[in-house]
Every structure is written in C-alpha cells, then in structure tokens.
Amino acid sequence: MSHNYQRFFARQAGSAPAPSAPAGISLGYPVPGPQNTDVNEMAAKAFFASSAQWAQIQQQAFDFIVIGTGPTGVAFIEQALRNKPQARILVLERGGFVLPVHYQMLPVAFQAFTGSPPTTYPWTRSTRMSSTGPAFFQAGYIPILGGRSTYWSAWSPSPTPDLMRDWPQELVQVTLKPGFWERARGFLQxxxxxxxxxxxxxxxxxxxxxxxxxxxxxxxxxxxxxxxxxxxxxxxxxxxxxxxxYSTVGTLLALQARQSSLAAQGQGAALPIVDHCIVERLLHDEQGTVTALLTSRGPLAVASAKVILAMGTIPPATLLMNSFGPRLPKAGQRxxxxxxxxxxxxxxxxxxxxxxxxxxxxxxxxxxxxxxxxxxxxxxxxxxxxxxxxxxxxxxxxxxxxxxxxxxxxxxxxxxxxxxxxxxxxxxxxxxxxxxxxxxxxxxxxxxxxxxxxxxxxxxxxxxxxxxxxxxxxxxxxxxxxxxxxxxxxxxxxxxxxxxxxxxxxxxxxxxxxxxxASPLWMGADPADSVVGLDYRPHGVSNVYLTGGAILPTSGSWNPTLTLCGLAQDLADRLS
The missing domain is CATH 3.30.410 (Cholesterol Oxidase; domain 2)
Structure with missing residues (x-):
C-alpha cells in the first residue's frame, strides 16, 4: 500500500465515528455498524456546529456575529479576516448545505433545482400588488448555504457616480476610494x-x-x-x-478551513458556522443596544459583539421592524x-x-x-x-x-x-x-x-x-x-x-x-430622511450594521451585487 493511501486510511481510522454510529463501533469492529449515509450528517460533521458545539458557542464571546452567507456576508467575513485573522466571527445561516458550487457548474440534471422547491416567499403581497397592473410578484429567497449566489446570473457591472442617483455624496465617495472596485471584483471573480x-x-x-x-x-x-x-x-x-x-459556498468553507489551521497554530481564530439557525428577533435595551438574539436554536447573548445583518433586502427589514418598531419610523417606507x-x-x-x-x-x-x-x-x-x-x-x-x-x-x-x-x-x-x-x-x-x-x-x-x-x-x-x-x-x-x-x-x-x-432601510446622514446612517448602522441602534440591497438609497438599473460587496468590504475595514 502506498504511503499516500496509508496516510488517508490513518486519518479515517483516527476520525470520530459518524453521528449515527453507536459508541464503541469503529471501522467495522466488533460489528459492521450503521449501513446508512446521510448527506446532512456528513455536511454537519464537516462544516457546521453540532448541538454540543452550539451550547459552547452560547457561552463564548465574539467580535462579530454575521447573519447570512450570501455575497455581502462572505465579503464582510473575508475582508475582516484579511485585516485581522484573530477576529472572532460567528456565522449564522438559516438553511443548510445543498450545493457546493453554482448549479450551472453541476451536471445538467441539477437544473431541476431551479424550480419552486428551494425558493421561499417570506412575505404577503398586498391585494393591490397582486391584482393591479402587471400584478408583480417579488423574486423569492433561497434559504440555503450561499443563498442566491448558488443560482444568480452573476452580471457584475461597476456603476459610475452619475448612476448613483440621489445617493449621499459621502457614500459615493466610498466607491471612489482607490482599489474599491478592483477589490470587489477580485472577491466575486x-x-x-x-x-x-x-x-x-x-x-x-x-x-x-x-x-x-x-x-x-x-x-x-x-x-x-x-x-x-x-x-x-x-x-x-x-x-x-x-x-x-461564482458562488460563495467555496469561499466561505475555504475561509473556515484556513481559520481552523491558523487557530491550531495560535495565529488566528476559528470560524464556526451554525446552520438551520433562524434569527427571529433582536432583544435590546432602552438605548438601542442589542443584548441577545432569539433564534430557532435558542437564545444567543451578544455581549460586545457587533451584529452584521447580511440577509438580503427584505429579511433584515422584517427583523429590524419587528425588533425595534417605533425606533425606526422610516423603515419600509421605500x-x-x-x-x-x-x-x-x-x-x-x-x-x-x-x-x-x-x-x-x-x-x-x-x-x-x-x-x-x-x-x-x-x-x-x-x-x-x-x-x-x-x-x-x-x-x-x-x-x-x-x-x-x-x-x-x-x-x-x-x-x-x-x-x-x-x-x-x-x-x-x-x-x-x-x-x-x-x-x-x-x-x-x-x-x-x-x-x-x-x-x-x-x-x-x-x-x-x-x-x-x-x-x-x-x-x-x-x-x-x-x-x-x-x-x-x-x-x-x-x-x-x-x-x-x-x-x-x-x-x-x-x-x-x-x-x-432594494431600499427599505436606505442610507443617509439625516435620521429624519433615512433608516441607516453613513456608518452602516441604523439610526438609534448602537451595535447592528447592515449590508445588502436594503441600504441602497436608490436602485439604479445596474445589477447591485458587486457594489454591495464593495460596501461590505468597506464596512469590514471600518469595524476591524
């Protein structure tokens, strides 16, 4: 047997039993052991926090809690770790692992995944919207690791300042910083x-x-x-x-592997990812400081962490409106x-x-x-x-x-x-x-x-x-x-x-x-005419920051992902 195979099987022998294997059974001794394989168990074991690890996470302190694994969330994570590999980042994802890459890169049979099963519509259209004029419907969300990036069209133009109609000048200036577009294009390839x-x-x-x-x-x-x-x-x-x-799945999991290696060497922090974790509400004090997240897996204390909402456009508006109510009176008005x-x-x-x-x-x-x-x-x-x-x-x-x-x-x-x-x-x-x-x-x-x-x-x-x-x-x-x-x-x-x-x-x-x-939580300097400040933080809230289409003051016509990833990288620079 070659040395490579010896090393491979040695790693297998040294690994923990599969999640479904009873204690004491390993590699077919003393009995054959379970005869089933579950992809969710495999992905959970490889990438995601277990129930026991979640209990430990609830006791840990983090620098950032990032909610969402789409392009802007992963752009923020990558840039924050590039700036400081020791940054303690917790990632919460409402879905689980489905696709390792963009579905176009898979065998053609996987194109059946483009139908309605992976798409959710977490809202109700008004009667007027559903019955008047073109009777528009809003494109849905894909609640899996990587989100829409596993299905997106990937067109990524770079809008010039004249296309950022009615944006605050300070926000336009962010996009004019040297290297802004080059860095964003590099992230999205x-x-x-x-x-x-x-x-x-x-x-x-x-x-x-x-x-x-x-x-x-x-x-x-x-x-x-x-x-x-x-x-x-x-x-x-x-x-x-x-x-x-491109999809974000490979980038995120590669970052996780790299951080695990750095953590083992004492040169960085691990990057835990918690799947099937739906954040339902942000609990906060009278000053607007979020103290805890109520999630489908139980409460999570925030402590000194900064909470990064990288959930797309409508879900963060839903979360903030439910959590802060009158404190954000302009939310949803665009x-x-x-x-x-x-x-x-x-x-x-x-x-x-x-x-x-x-x-x-x-x-x-x-x-x-x-x-x-x-x-x-x-x-x-x-x-x-x-x-x-x-x-x-x-x-x-x-x-x-x-x-x-x-x-x-x-x-x-x-x-x-x-x-x-x-x-x-x-x-x-x-x-x-x-x-x-x-x-x-x-x-x-x-x-x-x-x-x-x-x-x-x-x-x-x-x-x-x-x-x-x-x-x-x-x-x-x-x-x-x-x-x-x-x-x-x-x-x-x-x-x-x-x-x-x-x-x-x-x-x-x-x-x-x-x-x-776009735009339900649009950015601006004046709290009387915007929801999120020019520091990416909702007015009147101290430790929550926004990425994604919700913050765009106007939508333009250009595909927004490249711009939003650049802004997420800018946010990472400011906070880290």
Missing part, C-alpha cells in the same frame, strides 16, 4: 467576457463587442455605455481564464427594485464572419430615458449548428441561466445566431404607494406585507427600455452600413412557437417579476 478563452467564447464575442462599441451611440440614442459583459466567472486557481460561475422585459431574436450566421459551430457571447449596455431614470440591456448570444449536441455545454456556459435560448429556439436556428435580451429598468423611490409594512402574521420572520407598482414615470421608462432593446439588437447585427433582417420569437396567438419579422406583442415581452429589490 468578475471578468470581462471578451477575456474568456475556453473555445466557446471567442470570435463571435469579439465581433459583437466591436459592433456594439461602434454602433450603439448611433442606434440607441438613450444609451450611455456599452461593453463586453462583466460576469463573475473567473477562477483564481486556474492558469487560464475559463467559465466558472421599496424599489427592477422590472424587466425579455426579447428573443435571431439573424443568419452570414451576418458574421467565421463563427465556429458552437459559440456564445455576452454584452452589456446601459442608458437613461428623458427624465433621467435608468435601464440596462443584458444580451446573451447563442450560435449552434447542432443544438442537440451542444445543449449541455450551453446550459453550463450560458451567461444568464434565466435568459437562455430554449431547445426549440436553438434547433430551429442552426444556421442563425440567437439573441436573448433581458432589459432591466429601475423602480423610482419617489412612489409613496410602494412600501413594506408589518402585518399581524404569527411568524416574526414573515409577518410583512409588500406593495409595489409602477408610477407614470416608471411606465415611461419601460417604453424607453423596450425600444432600446430592439435598437441594441440592430446595433449588434449591423456592419458596414447594412442591417440584416432580424426575426423575433413569437409565443402567443396563431404564430406561437415560430419566428417572425414582426416584433412580439408587449404582453409577451414584459415580465411581472421584480428583481434586485
């Missing part, structure tokens, strides 16, 4: 799609990038910027830049986000030169309407001469898993380039009819009602962004003054399931979903 070199992104991506750069000002009058899509798909451990969509249109189109391959049998592309364009409200267009391009052969590769490397050409569209377009455009527009924060309020539900984690609709200004923006989508397609396919015929996929009516030179009806392309929700 963001790369421009024209740098991917894996045989799938290549010549088509380059041609699309050149055409958009040359044409967008002329074809899309409302556009401001256009460039190859920046997406979180790099991998710093690889010698080449290939497509590997509710913004992004509405969306989807357009699928195609042109013949002959409109481009030397496109390989299988190629993909991803482009990004942003703009403003006449009133200054923002939109952006995310373009995914698909070229496949054999759709049946290429479906698995496309599923793994599609820029946006929620905006992929269907097998039917691809199989009818093997001599075409298919474009799927997802165009997002910002919901104005000026609409007083949009809000988040406590209701009389019995569960303190979901006793919240949402209401969001579109103002007249939002409706005008939607008209602009729809037209900008069609203009962007013309900019992408035009060359040397020639614009080839663009065909559109029709889903409704007598022509359903076919391509047409006529644009699809508005009812087809406009979706009734709100994504990138």
């Amino acid at each position: 963001v790369t421009s799609m024209d740098r991917i070199d894996d045989g799938v992104y290549g010549n088509l991506q380059a041609q699309l990038g050149c055409r958009l750069k040359d044409n967008f000002k002329r074809f899309v009058p409302s556009a401001q910027n256009a460039y190859p899509a920046p997406i979180a798909v790099a991998n710093p451990d690889w010698q080449t830049v290939k497509f590997y969509k 509710y913004t986000g992004h509405f969306m249109s989807h357009v699928t189109a195609r042109v013949r391959r002959s409109a481009f030169k030397n496109v390989a049998p299988l190629e993909l592309g991803a482009l990004y364009l942003d703009g403003k309407d006449a009133q200054g409200q923002q939109y952006h267009v995310q373009v995914s391009a698909f070229a496949s001469t054999d759709a049946a052969r290429d479906l698995s590769t496309i599923a793994h490397e599609a820029p946006d898993a929620a905006a992929v050409a269907t097998p039917q569209q691809l199989q009818s377009s093997e001599d075409h380039i298919v474009f799927v455009c997802a165009t997002l527009g910002e919901v104005s924060e000026k609409n007083a009819d949009n809000w988040i309020r406590l209701d009389d539900g019995p569960d303190p984690t979901s006793n919240i009602t949402l209401q969001l609709g579109l103002s007249e200004a939002d409706q005008r923006l939607w008209d602009t962004l729809d037209e900008a989508t069609y203009q962007t397609l013309d900019a992408l396919v035009s060359s040397d003054g020639v614009t080839p015929t663009v065909e559109y996929w029709i889903e409704d009516g007598a022509s359903a399931g076919s391509w047409s030179a006529l644009r699809p009806p508005q009812s087809q392309i406009r979706l009734n979903i709100i994504v990138h929700e």
